[in-house]
Amino acid sequence: MRLRFGESSISGFDSPFIASAGVRGFSDRIFALERSWLMAHFKQRNELDTLLHDMASLFKIMGLTLWLYLASQGSTTVVSQSPVVVNGTVHIDGGSSIGMIDEDFICATMDCIFSLKIRLGGTLQDKVRYQTTDDPTPCTQFVRNSKEMFGFTQGCLPMSRWDDLNNFFKMAGAKVIFGLNALTGRTIGSDGIARGAWNSSNSEYLIRHTINNGYTIHGWELGNELSGNGIGASVAADQYVSDVITLQKIVQDIYKGFKSKPLVLGPGGFFDADWFTKFVNGASASLQVVTHHIYNLGPGVDDHLIDKILDPSYLDGGAQPFRDLQKILENAGNSTVAWVGEAGGAYNSGRNLVTNAFVFSFWYLDQLGMSSSYDTKTYCRQSLIGGNYGLLDTNTYVPNPDYYSALLWHRLMGRNVLSTSFVGTNKIRAYAHCSKNTASKSIILHLHETFESECFIFVSQMSQLGITLLLINLDNSTAVQVGLSIENAISNKTLTLKQIVQQTRKTKFTSRYKHDTKYEMMREEYHLTAKDGDLHSEQCF
Numbered sequence: 001m002r003l004r005f006g007e008s009s010i011s012g013f014d015s016p017f018i019a020s021a022g023v024r025g026f027s028d029r030i031f032a033l034e035r036s037w038l039m040a041h042f043k044q045r046n047e048l049d050t051l052l053h054d055m056a057s058l059f060k061i062m063g064l065t066l067w068l069y070l071a072s073q074g075s076t077t078v079v080s081q082s083p084v085v086v087n088g089t090v091h092i093d094g095g096s097s098i099g100m101i102d103e104d105f106i107c108a109t110m111d112c113i114f115s116l117k118i119r120l121g122g123t124l125q126d127k128v129r130y131q132t133t134d135d136p137t138p139c140t141q142f143v144r145n146s147k148e149m150f151g152f153t154q155g156c157l158p159m160s161r162w163d164d165l166n167n168f169f170k171m172a173g174a175k176v177i178f179g180l181n182a183l184t185g186r187t188i189g190s191d192g193i194a195r196g197a198w199n200s201s202n203s204e205y206l207i208r209h210t211i212n213n214g215y216t217i218h219g220w221e222l223g224n225e226l227s228g229n230g231i232g233a234s235v236a237a238d239q240y241v242s243d244v245i246t247l248q249k250i251v252q253d254i255y256k257g258f259k260s261k262p263l264v265l266g267p268g269g270f271f272d273a274d275w276f277t278k279f280v281n282g283a284s285a286s287l288q289v290v291t292h293h294i295y296n297l298g299p300g301v302d303d304h305l306i307d308k309i310l311d312p313s314y315l316d317g318g319a320q321p322f323r324d325l326q327k328i329l330e331n332a333g334n335s336t337v338a339w340v341g342e343a344g345g346a347y348n349s350g351r352n353l354v355t356n357a358f359v360f361s362f363w364y365l366d367q368l369g370m371s372s373s374y375d376t377k378t379y380c381r382q383s384l385i386g387g388n389y390g391l392l393d394t395n396t397y398v399p400n401p402d403y404y405s406a407l408l409w410h411r412l413m414g415r416n417v418l419s420t421s422f423v424g425t426n427k428i429r430a431y432a433h434c435s436k437n438t439a440s441k442s443i444i445l446h447l448h449e450t451f452e453s454e455c456f457i458f459v460s461q462m463s464q465l466g467i468t469l470l471l472i473n474l475d476n477s478t479a480v481q482v483g484l485s486i487e488n489a490i491s492n493k494t495l496t497l498k499q500i501v502q503q504t505r506k507t508k509f510t511s512r513y514k515h516d517t518k519y520e521m522m523r524e525e526y527h528l529t530a531k532d533g534d535l536h537s538e539q540c541f
Contacts, residue, residue, distance in 0.1 A: 083479045088424020092432045092467060095488025099375035099417035101433075104175065105368075106410045107380035108391055109342050117218065118169070119341060119380045121179025121268065125224045126233070128181050129156045130206040149188070149232045159209060166215040175218040177341075177380075179268060180206075182223030182243065183233060194226065194233045198243040204250050211254055219263035221291060221341065222247050227269030227276065237275045240267055241282035248286035265289040268341045271321040273328075280328050284336040289377075290329065291341030292321060297363065300351040300388065306535070309354075309363045310474045312426045318367065322374035337377045343367060344382030350389035358401045359535035360389075362472060365405050369431030369470050372417045381406065393538070401540045412436050413468050420469075427475035428482070435466045 107117035124142060127150065131139040142155035169176050185199025203220075210217055222244055225231040235243075248264045255261040264287055267279060271292045280290060296318050297308050308314045325338050345363050346355050354360060364381070371379050381402070385392045391403040416434040473480065531537040 083477055085479045085481065086425050087481045087483070088422055088428055089483040089485055090430050090432075090469065090471070091421045091423065091485050091487065092469070093419040093487045094467065096419075097416040097434075098419045099372055100377075100415050101372045101413075101417065102377045103415060104410075105372065105378055105413075105415075106406045107177075107339075107378050108384035108406075109380050109382045110384050110386070116172075116174055117177065117378060117380065118174045118384065119177040119179065119221070120165075121177070121221060121224050122342070122382075123150050123224065123231075124152060124155065125179040126181050126183040126226070127152060127154050129154060129184075130162075130181075130202050131156055131158045132202070132205050157206075162206070162209070163213065166210070166213070170216075176216075177219040177221055177263075177265060178217055179221045179224055180247070182226060182235065182240075186235070188233050192230060192233050194230075194235045197239065198222075198246060200243075200246050200250060203247075204254070207250065207254050217262050219265050219289065220247065220251060221265035221268050223267055223269070225269040225293060227267040227279070227292075228272030230269065235267075237278035238282065240279055244283040245286045263288040265291050265339070265341070267291065269293060270295075271325060273324050276325060277328050280332050280336065284329075284332045284334050287336055289337055289339050290325065291339045292325065294318070294321070294340055294343040294367070295345060295347040297346040300346040300348045300355065302346065302351075305346055305351055305354050306359055309359060312429070312474055315363070315366050315370075315429070319370055319374070322371055322376060326374045338375065339378040339380065340367075340371055340376055341380050342382045343379065344387065344389040346389070349387035352388045353536040353538065355387075355389040356393070356400045356402075357536045357538050358540065361402055361405045362474065364402050365409070365470065366429050366472055368409055368413075369429065369472075372413075372433070373420075373431060375417070399540075400538055404540055413470070418467065422471075424482075425475070425478065425480060427473060427478060428480055429470075429472035429474065431470040433468045435468045 104117050107119060109119040109122060127142070129137075129139075137156075139156035139158045142152040144151060145153050166176075180203045182198055183194055184202055186194040186196045188194045207220065223235070223240070226233060226235045226240070227237075228234065244264065244266050247266075251262060251264055266283070266287060266289075268291045276290070276292070280287075284290075297305055302308075322338075329336055329338060344350055344355065345360065345367075350356065368379055381389075381391060383390050385394055385397070387394070390400065391406060392399055412435070414434040414436045418432040418434065420430050420432040422428045422430040467486070469484075471482065531539040
């Protein structure tokens with residue numbers, strides 16, 4: 001983090017749009033303006049002071065607190081000196097919320113096992129046995145075996161290991177969602193269909209051991225990717241309903257007398273509209289959270305992953321599961337909510353230098369914005385550590401670029417989601433929330449790629465809760481002059497930036513600018529730079 005004074009991060013205040021932001025590709029440092037650039041463009045000091053005053057007043061009154069801007073570029077820095085310029089407008093309906101995310105919306109998964117939600121589960125959870133005192137069978141680890149489902153034999157979780165994990169969770173302050181084995185007691189046919197009821201006895205032992213030792217689990221999730229056609233095996237929706245009801249009864253019984261009880265979640269699989277409709281209609285009275293997984297970019301070996309990530313039409317297609325599940329839950333008419341229980345974008349461990357690189361923030365941040373706009377409460381990233389899509393490097397534990405995207409979202413995006421659209425080009429993705437908390441600061445975050453692939457946050461003081469706006473530019477060859485229109489935020493009126501700035505000229509505002517006592521404005525900037533301006537870089541500075 002660096003604290004700077006006397007630099008501006010927004011251009012266009014002298015344009016007809018007054019406060020339009022010049023959203024450009026990596027060829028222009030329009031958001032990373034140095035003071036020397038400003039002084040060259042404003043002949044007199046009082047003009048510069050007026051610009052800063054208008055900008056600061058705007059953010060004080062409007063509460064526009066975050067611009068998160070990603071601009072695409074290839075690994076080769078071939079720059080157009082005369083980019084195409086288009087105009088566009090972000091429309092935000094500030095009158096009501098279209099969704100509300102959890103305070104801890106950001107979540108990560110751990111296949112083998114920040115105050116953060118952590119989901120423990122994944123491919124092998126339905127092959128885990130939990131050690132019990134009355135079972136003489138040796139508690140052995142997974143062993144690779146290509147003839148077995150998922151390529152591994154059954155494994156066992158020792159209670160000593162479970163104790164160690166819970167001590168770790170307590171020290172880390174993590175909210176833990178644990179995935180239970182949903183295949184115990186069933187017979188898997190040659191067609192991959194698992195038949196018979198779930199044998200809950202081993203899971204019940206684990207839950208009782210957990211509560212007897214004073215461990216806190218945020219939620220118990222039944223099964224992994226057994227919905228619809230399933231991965232490796234599948235369970236019919238009506239049988240899954242019965243099994244979830246069984247789990248809910250176990251939780252209610254074991255936690256009887258507790259003021260707060262763990263959530264019951266499921267099915268933790270890929271969305272299938274017919275299957276999920278039957279499941280939600282049957283199980284929602286016993287189910288607090290419906291979880292689904294997202295790997296909509298296809299296999300990690302696909303050579304066209306980046307093309308998909310930067311294609312607005314392809315990204316738009318990702319809205320269908322969110323939209324359909326929201327409709328199913330609305331029709332069910334109860335309090336069950338939707339989570340993304342696991343999302344790695346590209347399955348089979350992703351792709352090195354793509355899903356663990358700077359470019360993946362285009363997909364990840366778009367997913368966060370899109371899912372929240374359909375009232376998804378929590379979004380669990382695959383994974384915290386593991387594969388080529390971890391938030392942390394598997395070998396070094398050094399944060400990958402998406403770690404910083406997740407961190408900035410967590411700190412800046414508030415719970416209330418606002419209806420947002422962008423008119424002008426389909427290459428701009430726009431999402432808006434009420435700002436996080438009511439702290440007296442205004443934040444503009446530009447996560448964008450200039451020629452040096454630089455991105456930063458601008459912070460100035462404000463006195464009220466504002467709006468956090470996320471902008472993602474998928475086009476590195478077009479400059480977009482972005483205007484802003486806020487509808488229904490003040491007495492059901494629509495205000496443009498020009499009108500807002502005109503109304504705020506009389507507002508008293510002070511800034512700390514070059515020791516000028518007339519103004520008292522403070523900014524903080526966070527600079528993130530992809531190494532060598534390369535979208536494939538795993539490093540941010």
